[in-house]
Amino acid sequence: QINNLKIMQDPSLFCFGTDSVLLANFAKPNKNALILDIGTGNGIIPLLLTAKVYAKKIIGIEIQKRSYSLAKKNVALNSLDELIEIIEGDINDNTIFKGNTFDYITCNPPYKPLGGGIINPDDALKIARHEVLCTLSDIVRQSSRILKPSGKLSMVHKPERMAELIYTFKEYGIEPKRIQTVSSKEGLPPCLILLEGSKGGNPGLKFEKPIFIYDN
Numbered sequence: 286q287i288n289n290l291k292i293m294q295d296p297s298l299f300c301f302g303t304d305s306v307l308l309a310n311f312a313k314p315n316k317n318a319l320i321l322d323i324g325t326g327n328g329i330i331p332l333l334l335t336a337k338v339y340a341k342k343i344i345g346i347e348i349q350k351r352s353y354s355l356a357k358k359n360v361a362l363n364s365l366d367e368l369i370e371i372i373e374g375d376i377n378d379n380t381i382f383k384g385n386t387f388d389y390i391t392c393n394p395p396y397k398p399l400g401g402g403i404i405n406p407d408d409a410l411k412i413a414r415h416e417v418l419c420t421l422s423d424i425v426r427q428s429s430r431i432l433k434p435s436g437k438l439s440m441v442h443k444p445e446r447m448a449e450l451i452y453t454f455k456e457y458g459i460e461p462k463r464i465q466t467v468s469s470k471e472g473l474p475p476c477l478i479l480l481e482g483s484k485g486g487n488p489g490l491k492f493e494k495p496i497f498i499y500d501n
Contacts, residue, residue: 290332293358295327295355298326298355299327299352301329303498304393304441305326305329305333306333307477307479308439309334311463311465311479311481313338313437314437316339317339318338318341318388319342319344319388319389320338320390320391321344321389321431322334322343322346323346323427323428324347324348324376324392325352325356325371327352327355327356328356330345331369340368342368342370344370344372345369347371347372347373348373350373353371357371386431386433388433390432390439392428392438392439393441394421394424394442395419398421421449429459429484435485435486437483437484438484439481440479441479442477442478443477444474444476450480451480454480459483459486460483460484460485460486460488463479463480463491464478464479464481464491464492466478466492466496467479467495468496468498470497470501
C-alpha cells in the first residue's frame with residue numbers, strides 16, 4: 286500500500302509477512318547506496334525499498350529457482366527493471382560478488398536452525414524457514430566480506446536468538462549499532478527484533494523506540 290506497488294505471490298512458496306515490511310522500514314541506507322537483499326524471495330524487500338529510500342541500485346539474490354522467477358516477474362510488473370536486479374545464486378558462492386562492493390545489505394533469514402522445530406515437508410518452505418542452505422553465520426560472514434568499510438547490515442530475527450545474532454555480528458567484524466524490538470501489543474514480550482550493524486564500526490548500541498503491531 287505504497288507507491289501503487291503490486292506483488293504476485295505463490296501460496297506454495299514463502300509469502301511475505303509483517304517482518305519483511307518492518308525490515309524495509311527499519312533499513313536506513315544513505316542516498317545513492319548500492320543495496321543487496323539476501324534471500325529476496327518474491328522480491329518484497331527490494332520493491333518496498335524503492336518507495337522508502339533513494340538507492341543507486343538494489344540487487345536481490347535468491348537461491349530457489351521458482352522464487353527467483355517470481356521476483357523477476359514482480360520487478361517487471363512494477364516497471365522497476367532499471368533500479369532492481371534479481372540474481373539466482375547462493376550467497377556462499379564467492380564468485381558472484383566481489384569483496385567491498387555493497388553499501389547496505391538487508392536480510393530476512395530463515396529463523397530456525399536445522400534440527401529446531403518441525404521441518405516442513407515442502408522443500409521451498411523448509412528452505413525459507415530453516416537453515417538448510419545457509420546459516421546465520423554464513424549470511425553474516427559473507428555480508429562482512431562484500432560490504433564496503435562502514436557498510437551496514439540490517440536483519441530481522443527472533444528474539445530468542447538475539448544473543449547469537451549480536452555475537453555473530455561481532456565475530457565477523459560487524460559492530461551492532463541499532464536495535465529495535467517488535468511486540469504484538471504493548472505489555473507483551475517481543476516477537477521480533479531488528480538489528481543493524483556497521484562493518485568495522487565503533488562499539489555503541491542504540492535502542493530504538495519499540496514497535497507495537499496492534500493497539501489495545
